[in-house]
Amino acid sequence: MLQYMFAYISNDYQKELELLKVEVPEITSIPCIKFREAKELVSKVYQRIIKDFEDFEPEEEKLLSKLIKIKTGSDFVFVTHYPSKKRPFYAMESSENKEETLSFDLIFRGLEITTGGQRIHNYEEQIEKMNQRGMTTALFESYLMMHKYGMPPHGGLGLGLERLTSRLLNQDNVRSATLFPRDINRLIP
Numbered sequence: 001m002l003q004y005m006f007a008y009i010s011n012d013y014q015k016e017l018e019l020l021k022v023e024v025p026e027i028t029s030i031p032c033i034k035f036r037e038a039k040e041l042v043s044k045v046y047q048r049i050i051k052d053f054e055d056f057e058p059e060e061e062k063l064l065s066k067l068i069k070i071k072t073g074s075d076f077v078f079v080t081h082y083p084s085k086k087r088p089f090y091a092m093e094s095s096e097n098k099e100e101t102l103s104f105d106l107i108f109r110g111l112e113i114t115t116g117g118q119r120i121h122n123y124e125e126q127i128e129k130m131n132q133r134g135m136t137t138a139l140f141e142s143y144l145m146m147h148k149y150g151m152p153p154h155g156g157l158g159l160g161l162e163r164l165t166s167r168l169l170n171q172d173n174v175r176s177a178t179l180f181p182r183d184i185n186r187l188i189p
Contacts, residue, residue: 062110116157123147
């Protein structure tokens with residue numbers, strides 16, 4: 001999808017890309033690294049103490065991207081197998097390690113632009129995970145119905161277009177790529 005999109009804008013929007021000084025990334029392949037390995041790599045290379053074992057700090061995303069760019073030439077990296085504690089109740093756990101999920105983040109030039117993964121499709125498995133988290137399954141009756149009567153294996157993702165745009169334009173802050181940014185000082189346009 002990204003290859004197609006970047007090829008399209010490179011061919012059809014050359015004037016705009018030049019005007020905005022956009023360096024369109026070339027994608028031949030995107031490297032993958034498991035979450036724990038990525039954390040340990042950044043810690044080792046940059047002599048950083050790991051403070052959060054369940055998520056990335058923004059600085060770690062930047063440092064990982066820098067390492068991947070040096071090692072592979074890629075502006076992108078998939079980080080996979082996030083801790084189950086960090087991901088939503090519907091994220092499928094790895095059969096090899098139940099403390100990890102079959103989920104990912106796509107990091108582009110130091111910023112997570114997409115989160116996704118495989119979702120639980122088995123009714124009993126979903127109920128078990130919700131119970132482990134202390135959730136009231138009765139409140140999710142309509143959601144669980146599709147699991148009960150047959151849900152095929154599936155996944156999902158969310159692409160942050162403002163985040164992607166921000167990184168394409170090498171902006172320091174995502175709010176610069178957002179039409180109506182929200183922050184503590186601005187809640188309405």
